[in-house]
Amino acid sequence: MWNDTSRTDASATVTPKTGYHHGDLRAQLIAAVRDLVETHGPDGFSVAEAARRAGVSSAAPYKHFKDRPEILRGVVSEAMDRLRLVMEAAAAAHPTGSLEAVAAIGLAYVDFARAEPGVFRLVFSLTEGHEDAPDLQTKGEGCFGVLVQAVAACLDLPPGNPDVQRRSYMLWSFVHGHSFLNIDMKTKVTTAEIDDWGYLMTISRAILAGSAQS
Amino acid sequence: MWNDTSRTDASATVTPKTGYHHGDLRAQLIAAVRDLVETHGPDGFSVAEAARRAGVSSAAPYKHFKDRPEILRGVVSEAMDRLRLVMEAAAAAHPTGSLEAVAAIGLAYVDFARAEPGVFRLVFSLTEGHEDAPDLQTKGEGCFGVLVQAVAACLDLPPGNPDVQRRSYMLWSFVHGHSFLNIDMKTKVTTAEIDDWGYLMTISRAILAGSAQS
DNA sequence: GCCAATATGTGAGAGGTGCTAACTTTAGTC
DNA sequence: GACTAAAGTTAGCACCTCTCACATATTGGC
Numbered sequence: 001m002w003n004d005t006s007r008t009d010a011s012a013t014v015t016p017k018t019g020y021h022h023g024d025l026r027a028q029l030i031a032a033v034r035d036l037v038e039t040h041g042p043d044g045f046s047v048a049e050a051a052r053r054a055g056v057s058s059a060a061p062y063k064h065f066k067d068r069p070e071i072l073r074g075v076v077s078e079a080m081d082r083l084r085l086v087m088e089a090a091a092a093a094h095p096t097g098s099l100e101a102v103a104a105i106g107l108a109y110v111d112f113a114r115a116e117p118g119v120f121r122l123v124f125s126l127t128e129g130h131e132d133a134p135d136l137q138t139k140g141e142g143c144f145g146v147l148v149q150a151v152a153a154c155l156d157l158p159p160g161n162p163d164v165q166r167r168s169y170m171l172w173s174f175v176h177g178h179s180f181l182n183i184d185m186k187t188k189v190t191t192a193e194i195d196d197w198g199y200l201m202t203i204s205r206a207i208l209a210g211s212a213q214s
Numbered sequence: 215m216w217n218d219t220s221r222t223d224a225s226a227t228v229t230p231k232t233g234y235h236h237g238d239l240r241a242q243l244i245a246a247v248r249d250l251v252e253t254h255g256p257d258g259f260s261v262a263e264a265a266r267r268a269g270v271s272s273a274a275p276y277k278h279f280k281d282r283p284e285i286l287r288g289v290v291s292e293a294m295d296r297l298r299l300v301m302e303a304a305a306a307a308h309p310t311g312s313l314e315a316v317a318a319i320g321l322a323y324v325d326f327a328r329a330e331p332g333v334f335r336l337v338f339s340l341t342e343g344h345e346d347a348p349d350l351q352t353k354g355e356g357c358f359g360v361l362v363q364a365v366a367a368c369l370d371l372p373p374g375n376p377d378v379q380r381r382s383y384m385l386w387s388f389v390h391g392h393s394f395l396n397i398d399m400k401t402k403v404t405t406a407e408i409d410d411w412g413y414l415m416t417i418s419r420a421i422l423a424g425s426a427q428s
Numbered sequence: 429g430c431c432a433a434t435a436t437g438t439g440a441g442a443g444g445t446g447c448t449a450a451c452t453t454t455a456g457t458c
Numbered sequence: 459g460a461c462t463a464a465a466g467t468t469a470g471c472a473c474c475t476c477t478c479a480c481a482t483a484t485t486g487g488c
Contacts, residue, residue, distance in 0.1 A: 045256065063466070169395075173391035181390060206420055262473075
């Protein structure tokens with residue numbers, strides 16, 4: 001099993017195959033699908049088009065993926081890896097246990113959604129074959145775990161503490177909703193535009209300072 | 215223009231046509247699509263299958279809708295009407311200006327998402343032809359307006375007040391994110407399950423009481 | 429009441445898509 | 459060098475979207 005998804009550098013948009021065997025088809029298909037999802041929306045993608053972009057026949061993808069949903073799952077998996085990385089990097093840029101670290105994680109999340117709205121939407125719209133993909137579940141929990149760690153450090157409590165979990169979930173809900181609303185009505189938020197950093201700091205403070213109940 | 219979407223009662227699942235002319239095809243197609251979206255996921259729907267359910271040929275739908283996205287937009291439009299209604303009803307069940315009214319609106323929102331996760335997701339996943347449908351935009355703002363009204367009454371400020379707008383948006387983000395996370399990992403929220411009402415009351419209080427900045 | 433005009437249905441069909449089957453080429457192993 | 463498995467190919471079925479030409483109701487003007 002060679003799940004080497006990240007072998008190609010992301011900048012290589014179209015690297016035609018070098019012979020009969022492509023050598024890097026799987027990764028390149030994922031990259032092509034990611035691009036298609038981003039430009040033509042989550043539905044405006046077809047396996048055939050992705051194969052065309054990679055310069056192979058329309059049947060070739062099925063040597064690497066069972067079916068269409070599995071390709072999308074591949075894209076989601078790769079996206080979740082990247083999301084986790086930017087979240088961790090954001091947290092690492094601030095002192096451990098600081099409110100800024102928590103807010104920075106949220107900002108990274110929002111920025112990711114804004115940078116790749118199509119992929120972001122795809123991550124949270126996988127209904128078909130979502131359950132028979134425990135690795136995605138695991139990766140999702142991994143992302144959440146980054147936030148939980150920061151919150152736990154901030155409150156000086158263990159990550160397993162119910163209060164930590166609850167407040168983390170509240171923060172996540174908030175950031176998640178903000179991200180979605182943000183990419184849905186892009187730049188047209190009905191009200192005045194929002195300074196994300198101040199916004200997230202305010203939210204983080206409110207949620208981490210308030211009393212816990214219910 | 216006869217946009218009479220709500221002529222059929224929702225309980226009539228399959229009302230076969232009565233003659234050559236169907237008489238109520240448009241509404242029944244929307245109902246069929248709504249059901250398909252709910253049971254087979256937002257992607258597992260086809261115009262042909264919807265037509266089959268309504269007992270007409272696969273070309274008939276195109277007499278009522280320009281193309282596939284327009285049918286989905288019809289479903290979304292109808293869903294937004296219903297969403298607004300339940301939000302208004304929830305608000306009306308509590309004293310004007312009370313915190314309970316605000317929380318009840320949020321609960322109605324979450325309940326809607328839980329009751330019709332497929333449709334709910336569809337509402338917020340329309341990328342194709344989303345912009346050339348100003349009525350959907352308007353209806354979305356209408357739903358938001360219900361919340362804004364309640365918040366304004368609660369704070370005793372006019373609805374146009376920037377602070378009212380900001381806090382409403384915060385609440386909306388929260389409820390929206392909670393709804394999405396809720397239907398994504400159904401009942402498996404990693405942490406202990408959540409009492410929605412207490413949760414929403416806590417949030418509403420925190421957001422409406424806290425100081426406004428940024 | 430009659431007759432256009434229009435609305436709403438039908439079947440046939442072009443072109444695209446998902447996926448499979450059977451075959452061919454390449455790479456790795458003994 | 460032969461065998462095997464991996465990774466491509468073409469051909470093709472079933473389905474889907476959408477259009478076109480045609481058939482049939484409904485409606486409004488006279």
